[in-house]
Amino acid sequence: MKCFSILLVILTGNLSLSLGQRAPQNPVENVGAESCRDCHEEMSFAWEKSAHATSFEELAKGDATKKMAEILSIKPSAIPTTVSCVRCHYTQETLASVAQTTAGVSCESCHGSSAGWIEEHSRKSLSRSERVDYSTRLGMAHPDSIHKITKTCYECHVVDDEQLVNMAGHPAISDDFEFLSWYSGEVKHNFLVQKAGKKTKSHSSDPQEIPQTRKRMLYLSGKLHHLAHTLKAIARAKDAPVDREGKFVRLENGQYTYAVQHALVVEKLKKDFDTVQQKTSIPQYTEALVVLRGLSLQTGNQREIDAAAARIEELAGEFCEDHSGKEFAAIDSILKGLEPKFSDQ
Ligand code: HEC
Ligand code: HEC
Ligand code: HEC
Ligand code: HEC
Numbered sequence: 001m002k003c004f005s006i007l008l009v010i011l012t013g014n015l016s017l018s019l020g021q022r023a024p025q026n027p028v029e030n031v032g033a034e035s036c037r038d039c040h041e042e043m044s045f046a047w048e049k050s051a052h053a054t055s056f057e058e059l060a061k062g063d064a065t066k067k068m069a070e071i072l073s074i075k076p077s078a079i080p081t082t083v084s085c086v087r088c089h090y091t092q093e094t095l096a097s098v099a100q101t102t103a104g105v106s107c108e109s110c111h112g113s114s115a116g117w118i119e120e121h122s123r124k125s126l127s128r129s130e131r132v133d134y135s136t137r138l139g140m141a142h143p144d145s146i147h148k149i150t151k152t153c154y155e156c157h158v159v160d161d162e163q164l165v166n167m168a169g170h171p172a173i174s175d176d177f178e179f180l181s182w183y184s185g186e187v188k189h190n191f192l193v194q195k196a197g198k199k200t201k202s203h204s205s206d207p208q209e210i211p212q213t214r215k216r217m218l219y220l221s222g223k224l225h226h227l228a229h230t231l232k233a234i235a236r237a238k239d240a241p242v243d244r245e246g247k248f249v250r251l252e253n254g255q256y257t258y259a260v261q262h263a264l265v266v267e268k269l270k271k272d273f274d275t276v277q278q279k280t281s282i283p284q285y286t287e288a289l290v291v292l293r294g295l296s297l298q299t300g301n302q303r304e305i306d307a308a309a310a311r312i313e314e315l316a317g318e319f320c321e322d323h324s325g326k327e328f329a330a331i332d333s334i335l336k337g338l339e340p341k342f343s344d345q
Contacts, residue, residue, distance in 0.1 A: 021236070022155040024087035027099035029113035032091065033106040036114075039122070040107075042205065046189035047106070051343040056080075056104035059089055068168040084164070088156040110152050112141040128200045143190075146217050147320040150225045151313070153179065158229035158262075165258040166239050169251060172261035173230075178338055179222030184210055185340035213325030215335055220276065220328065224288060224316035227269050231295075231309035234262045235302045263297050279330040284315040284322075 033053075037044040047053050059065055060079045069076045079085050080101040086092060091103040108114055114121070117138035121131050136142040143149050157177060164170040190208045192201040210218070237259035243249050249257050256264070270292060273285050291308050 021160045022087055024083050025092070025108065025113050027092035027094045029115040030091060030093040030108050031114050031118055032093040033103045033108070035118065036107045042191040042203065043107075043189040046191075046207065050186040052105035052109075052187065053103065055089065056101075059104070068164075068170060071168045084161065088159075105156070109156075110141065110149070111143075112139050114140065145320075146214070146221050147317050150179070150218065150221050150316070153183070154222075154225045154229040157182075158226070158233055159258075160229075160233045160236060162237055162239060162258045165255075165261070166251060169253040169255075172233075172255075172258055173265060176341075178341075179226065180215060180219045180335065181338045181341040183218055183222075184215070184338075186342045188340070212332070212335075213328075216325040216328040216331055217320065217323065219331065219335055219338075220282065220285075220323075221316055221320050223269060223272055223276070224284065224312055224319060227266065227273075227288060227292075228309045228313040228316060230262050230265045230269070231305050231312065234259055234266070234297055235305035235309060237262070237299050240299065259297075259299060266292070266297065275334065276331060279334070280328055282319065282323075284319040288312050288315055 033044065033047070060076050065079060066076050069079060074082050080090055086101065089104060090101045091106040091109055092099050092101050094100070095102070114135075117135035117140045120126070120138060121135035121140065123131060126134065132140075132142065141148050141152060157173060159165060159170060159172050161170070165172045188207055188210070190210070191204050191206070193204050193208060194201050239257055239259065241248055241257045241260045241263075248260050251257060255261060270289070273289055276282065277285055277289075291311055295305065295308050297305065
């Protein structure tokens with residue numbers, strides 16, 4: 001890792017949002033998780049048990065939250081309505097003309113705000129496949145798009161708010177975050193079955209296995225998105241990561257600062273890319289490594305790092321368009337070790 005240039009660490013309390021960060025959803029455009037339940041019962045039950053849903057009740061009560069709230073001068077009870085937390089932790093909708101927080105991370109956090117498509121999606125005069133096609137065209141994030149759905153996860157899971165990490169001690173990214181594991185455990189709610197010869201899918205009461213070709217695509221596109229989002233986050237770093245003696249600064253919780261935590265992820269991802277490239281050759285991986293080689297991860301280098309992030313996100317899109325996963329049997333030995341992630345609550 002390259003060293004950073006500025007030597008003074010300035011921790012300020014500015015929590016305002018700006019370009020490049022995950023935008024909060026507009027409460028007017030959300031209809032809420034309860035609006036999906038009637039037609040998607042199995043998915044709703046599965047979601048209810050996940051930390052995405054249970055944190056709605058739990059987050060504001062936790063000791064870690066209380067400590068963060070104190071540092072940020074927010075009342076813990078105000079966390080569920082504070083935009084800088086809501087944009088990643090909660091779902092808001094507008095009820096009786098007032099924006100209200102009605103769930104944790106929920107259906108629309110991942111499938112997109114649905115006010116613009118729920119009507120077509122629910123229209124009984126259309127065939128099921130038409131309903132899905134029309135709503136996808138109107139903005140529903142359909143999970144068939146590996147690119148879109150992968151990007152959605154990383155927008156929240158790579159934390160893009162420097163002061164939240166440096167000042168309040170929020171994790172920059174979970175220690176054991178491995179995309180395919182996190183995707184295929186408690187978050188998974190695929191109960192639809194495509195039977196050969198049938199146009200529409202049928203419902204099963206058992207969650208379905210993710211096909212191996214799709215797992216390969218998820219793993220490989222996940223790495224590209226992870227890199228793109230981490231670079232985007234680094235581009236936003238302003239605090240100097242080293243002290244006067246040139247040593248990496250440690251935060252009160254023992255972690256390195258935001259920029260360094262993310263820069264270490266870049267180092268790890270480079271190794272993951274190399275491991276993949278030893279087993280198979282992916283043009284978008286080759287190019288991403290070239291982009292990285294020419295890049296200096298210094299604070300103040302925002303424009304260049306942002307451009308690299310944008311290029312790598314494009315490569316992720318191209319990768320998903322160009323491949324089906326059939327061609328990557330060579331990485332199955334990597335995937336074998338990745339256990340589905342369930343939170344320990
Ligand atoms: C009035 C019924 C109805 C409501 C309400 C509804 N859906 Fe659907 N949805 C369907 C039907 C029917 C399909 C086609 C698949 C099937 O047969 O279940 C579908 C398919 C989907 C799919 C794609 C599945 C696939 O593989 O094709 C997603 C994603 C989805 N719905 C999300 C949502 C979300 C999120 C909400 C709430 C904001 C919602 N739906 C509300 C009826 C509904
Ligand atoms: C960019 C998205 C993002 C923002 C903004 C955000 N969080 Fe988080 N937060 C996360 C994710 C993702 C996790 C889960 C990390 C994990 O599982 O390790 C998390 C975890 C937490 C935890 C658990 C941490 C722990 O040590 O166990 C707390 C507490 C928390 N967030 C509070 C907040 C508060 C308070 C705010 C607003 C001031 C906030 N978060 C804003 C994404 C975000
Ligand atoms: C954390 C993000 C996330 C949340 C929250 C979420 N989904 Fe999904 N949803 C996904 C992903 C990812 C898939 C594709 C899973 C796969 O690849 O097997 C999916 C698949 C689906 C499908 C298609 C299932 C199938 O068998 O093909 C439907 C329908 C759906 N979700 C509806 C919902 C509803 C309703 C909710 C809320 C109760 C919800 N989702 C919450 C991410 C999410
Ligand atoms: C809107 C922001 C957001 C999106 C989108 C999102 N997550 Fe999360 N996720 C969170 C937050 C916040 C937590 C922590 C919840 C808590 O424990 O308070 C979390 C927790 C989790 C957990 C539980 C982790 C643990 O330590 O228990 C898993 C697994 C997970 N997310 C996977 C995913 C996957 C896979 C996707 C995409 C399909 C996704 N998430 C999309 C915000 C998000």
